[in-house]
Amino acid sequence: MKPILGITMGDPSGNGPEITIKALMKPEIYERCRPVVIGDAVCMEAAASMVEGADGFRIHAIRKVEDAVFAFGTIDVLDMGLVDVSKRLYMKDWKEIEEEVGEEAVKKAYLESHRMCGEAAFQYVKKVIQLAMDGTVDATVTNALNKDYINLAGHHYSGHTEIYADYxxxxxxxxxxxxxxxxxxxxxxxxxxxxxCDRVKKERVLEVIKIADKGCRALGIKNPKIGVAGLNPHCGENGLFGREEIEEIQPAIDEALALGICIPERKPTPPDTVFSKALGGWYDIVVVMYHDQGHIPLKVKGFVYNQERQKWDAVAGINVTLGLPIIRASVDHGTGEGHAGDGSANELSLMNAMDYAIRMAEAKITN
Incomplete structure (x- = not known):
């Protein structure tokens, strides 16, 4: 049986609806999985009208997953009915609206739109988690939400990861x-x-090494090789400029090695070389110490801007939350506020996220 993927629509005023349409216009998706969108059917219909070639695809609004048809040419949408499209505003329309109604009126209208979209995006995520927890869907895939908007709607989370962990x-x-x-x-x-920097502690580093090893195995990598980045330049040069490697990271590595986890270099690797080594096949995964240490190399590799054409040729890369009792893969980009609503968003990251979710679901079913 092909796994059922629950795909959140993301922020209704973002790029999620249109890239979801683009992804589900590809027949190979339906050859590998049964996708259902968690969102608002009216938003998906509006997105289909702006995506070239989507006029032959039907938006099928359903109330429960069991009513989905899972057939290419029909996009099943579990319709939450949370968005009034007459009040949804795209950021690209700001100037035009401001000229019509004035600055103060447009600020008020956008505030109302942001709050509505933040509430909707949050509820889509909450619903897909529920569907995965009760076994209705086999894996979840999330489009981008706007953290400011969900907080404006009263849901105080810093992102998807924290919502999933909580629920x-x-x-x-x-x-x-x-x-x-x-x-x-x-x-x-x-x-x-x-x-x-203060969070680089032995216990947490060891925990992430273990999660990394388990996550790779969930992807079908039988004997994962793990690289562990240092925190400081040159890994602190034996304590000359930072002792985190000596006091926290190395003890975590030693304990992981004792558990049989494969860390080929048996010590932290300088951050300025660890990613080149990973690309060269030294490691299957790299444990990094903080957000940008990992995000920057991924986005340098996956995000390709065409200066001549003034557009993104690729917005690739995905985000998976490891350690959860359910599968969650996500796009690794934002809502694309400046261009959302014009049909130009790139669906590659969503396609990659769906691929990872399918692979993890298949491995879970097999095991």
């Missing part, structure tokens, strides 16, 4: 980013750089 009752988890053969997992993510 699944998970305390030990981490974010994995991946693009092709480069994968990274984080000791900390959405905190200040100062706080991130």
């Amino acid at each position: 699944t009752g998970t305390s030990h988890y981490t974010m994995m980013l991946a693009h092709e053969n480069l994968r990274v997992v984080h000791v900390s993510t959405h905190v200040s750089l100062r706080e991130a």
Whole structure:
């Protein structure tokens, strides 16, 4: 049986609806899985009208997953009915609306739109988690939401990862980013750089090494090789400029080695070389110490801007939350506020996320 994928529509004023349409216009998706969108049918219909070639596809609004037809040419949408499209505003329309109604009126209208879209995006995520927890869907895939908007709607989370952890009752988890053969997992993510340094503790580093090993095995990698990045330049040069490698990271590595986890170099690797080694096949995954240490190399590799054409040729890479009792893969980009609503968003990252979710679901079913 092909796995059922629950795909959240993302922020209704973002690029999620249109890239979801583009992804589900590809027949190979239906050859590998049974996709159902968690969102608002009216938003998906509006997105289909702006995507070239989508006029022959039917948006099928359903109330429960069991009513989905899972057939190419029909896009099943579990319709939450949360968005009034007459009040949904795209950021690209700001200037035009401002000229019509004035600055203060447009600010008020956008505030109302942001709050509505934040509430809707949050509820889509909450619903797909519920569907995965009760076994209705085999894996979840999330489009981007706007953190400011969900907080404006009264849901105080810093992102998808924290929502998933809360609603699944998970305390030990981490974010994995991946693009092709480069994968990274984080000791900390959405905190200040100062706080991130303070969070480099033996217990947390060891925990993430274990999660990295388990996550690779969930992808079908039988004997994962793990690289562990240092925190400081040159890994601190034996304590000359930082002792985190000596006092926290190396003890975590030693304990992981004692558990039989494969860390080929048996010590932390300088951050300025660890990713080149990973791309060269030294490791299957790299444990990084903070958000940007992992995000920057992934996005340098996966995000390709064409200066001549003034557009993105590729927005690739995915985000997987490891350590959860359910499968969650996500796009590794934002809502694309400046261009959302014009049909130009690139669906490659969503396609990659769906691929990872399918692979993890198949491995879970097999095991």
